[in-house]
Amino acid sequence: MSRNEPKQKIKPQVFLRLLQFTKPYWLRLSIGILAGMLVGGSLFVTLLLIPGLVGVVDSGGAFASESKERLLAERIVRTIGSDPKASNEIKIEAVTRELAPQDDDPQLTKVLKQAESAARNFRLPYRVEGRSIHLLWPVDYTFDVVGASGRIAWQIFAIYTILFVVFWALKNVAHYVNGYCTRYVGARAVADMRAAIFRRLMDQSLNFYGKVDVGHMISRCTNDTSALESAVSHSVEDLTNAPLQVLGCLAAILVACRQYQNFSLVFILLIGFPIIVLPINIIGRKIRKLYKKAYARIADVFSRMHESFSCIRVVKAYHAENQETVRFDAANNRYFRQVVRALRYHLMISPAMELVAVSCVLVFLLYTYAQGVTITELAALLSPAFMAYRPIKDIAKVVATLQQSMGAADRFFELIDTHDELPEKPDAVELKAFNRAIELEHVSFKYDDKIIIDDLSLTIPHGSMVAVVGETGSGKTTVANLIARFYDVSSGAVRIDGVDVRDCSIASLRGLIGVVNQDAILFDDTIAYNIAYGKPDATREEIVEAAKLANAHEFIVDGRHPAGYDTEVGEKGFLLSGGEKQRLAIARAILRNPPILILDEATSALDTVTEKLVQDALNRAMSNRTVFAIAHRLSTIQKADLILVLEHGHIAEAGSHAELMAKNGMYRRLHNTQFEMDEVHS
16 A cells, blocks of 8 residues: 555455455355355265275275185184183184174175165165065166175275266266356456456546556556455365365264263364364464565556556656666565465465374374274275365365465455545436536645635536636636536535535436547557547547547648548547647537536647647637636637636635726736747747
8 A cells, every 4th residue: 555545444354355256146046055065065975885896906805715714713713702701612702603603794784784775875776685686677677785706895895886877977076066156256256356346436526646656556446356365266166165175084984982882083183173173273374474565566567667657758858767676676676575475374374284184194004903993994984084185175275375364354354445435426416408607616626735726616607718817827627527526525616507416316417518628648559549538439420520620630641640530549549749639629629519618738748830720629619618627828708708816815816808907917927928928949
C-alpha cells in the first residue's frame, strides 16, 4: 500500500469471504465435492482388497498337506508355551483338542466369507456354494476355491484383481470430475473477484484517485488476483479431495487394526499427527506475513514501470534511462529478497512433514518386526498409511498455498472494503433535461484541509457562456468539477434547475454534461470508437457528421491515417498530433449532444493554426448549449456572456470582456500580459 493510500482494517475470516465468491456455482461445486467423496470411498474399498490380494499370494500352499502339518505343529507349540505354569494334564488336553479333526480350515473359511460378503454388499455376479464359487456373468462357470495343488485357485486372485482395478478406475474418474469441477469453480470465482475489484475501482471518486498510486492499483487487479487464482483454483480441489482420501485411509487402518487386534499404528499416528500439524501452522503464519509484504513489493515494481513508461518522453529528453533503470532495479531487488525469504519457509513444510511421516513408519516397522507380524497384516496396516501420505502432503501444500494467497486476499479485501465513492440516494432524482440555470450557492471546497473554493456564488443561465480565468491554483478547474459532481462540495450547494446535484442520480447528471479537457484523453482503439465513446450505439454516419463539425473529418480521410476511421490511435492517442486529439475529443462531445458543455482550457497547448481549427470546432460545439469555459488564452472567451476572474477561490472580478477591460483591474493585467507575450512570439 502506498503512503497516501487509505488504510483499512483487515477483517477476520478472510477465507470464508473468499468462499462467498463460490456460492453462485454451488451446483458444480457440489458435484465436485460428491466426486471427492467417491474418491475417498473407492480408495477405502481398494485398500480393503489389498489384504486379500496379499493373503492369496502369501498363502502359497497353505492348503497343501505339508503346510497344514506345519501350521498344526506351530499351533501345538504355541499351545504348550502359552502358559508355562500349567500342569501336564492341562497341556495334554489342549494338544488333544488341536489334534482333533477340523471341519474346515480357518484361512479357507475367511476367503469364502470375504467372497460371500463382497457379492452381497456390492451385488457382484457370483454366489458362494460350499467350497466353490459359481460365476453368473459374463459366463456360467463354477470353480473350487482350493485347487488340486492345495493352493487357492487363480480365479480368486483374478476376482480380487478385477475388483481392485474397477474401484481404482472409479477412483480416478471421480478424481478427474472432482478436479475439473472444483478448479472451474475456483477459476470462475477469482474471475468474479477481479471483476468486483475493477467495479469497485470504477466506483471510487476522483478524490480516491488523487491519493493512490496507479501502479499499485494495477498490481492489485492483476498480480494479487493472479496469486489468488493459482492458489484458490487448486486449493478448492485439494480441500474437497485430500481430506476425504485421508479419512478413507484412516477408516481402512481402523478396520485393519480391529481385524488383527493391532492398534499400535493408531497410537503412533496419534503421536505423529500433532508433530506434523504444529510446525505447519507456525510456518504457515510466517508465510502469510512474508507474502503480504512481497505483494506490496511487487506493487512497487509495477509502480516504477508504470511511472517510467508514462513519462518516457521526459526520460528520453533528459537521457535518464540509466537513472530509471537503477530505481527499477532497487524496487525489483527488494521484491526478490522478500520472495526468497518467503520461499525458504514455504519449502520447509514438505521436508518437515516427510521426515515425521518416515519416522512414524520406521517406528511401526520396528515394532511389528519385534512382534512377528505377518506380511498380510503389514499390507493391511501399512497400505492405507502409504496411500494417505500423498493427500496429507496435499493438505500441507494447501495450508502453505492458502497462507501465501491470504497475503494477497488481505490486500484484495482492503481495497474491496474501501468506500470513497460519491454517495447516491436511493430515491435520487432523474434529470431528464436542463431548462433554466446552474446555480452555485455559497460553495466552499476543501482538499486535504486546504481551502480551494471559499463561499463562491454563481448563476449560469440556460444558453449562456460563462468563462473563468485566473492564475494557476485559483480554483478554476475545481468549479467545473463541482458542477459535474466529480467532487462534493464541503459546504453550500450546486443546483441544476433548482435540484441539488447530490440529490440527482449520477448517471442522469453526467448525461447532461459534456467535457473537453486540455489534455485530450483517448483510448487505445480506433478513431471511430473514441468519437462514439459517449454514445456507443452511434451509427457510422453520425460519427462522420460529428467529426465534420469538429474539423476532424479531413485529417481522418486525407491519407495521413490509411485506415481512416478504423485507425488505431495508440495508447492515449500516441499516434495523433495534439490538435488531432483535441478535435476528436470535441467530436466526442458533439456526438453525445449534451445541453451543458464544460471546456477545460481546450486550446491552451496548440499552435496558432491548429488553435483556429479547434476554436472553429468549439464554436460549433457551443452552439445552442450552456457553456462553462476555463480559459487560458483570453482571446477565446471575448464573446462570453460573463467572465469571472478567480483569485484564491474567490471571485475577484466579474463582467463581460469590455466591462472588465474598462475596470483596469486584474483581468486587464492578464490580458495585456498575454497580448505582449503573443507580440513577442509573433
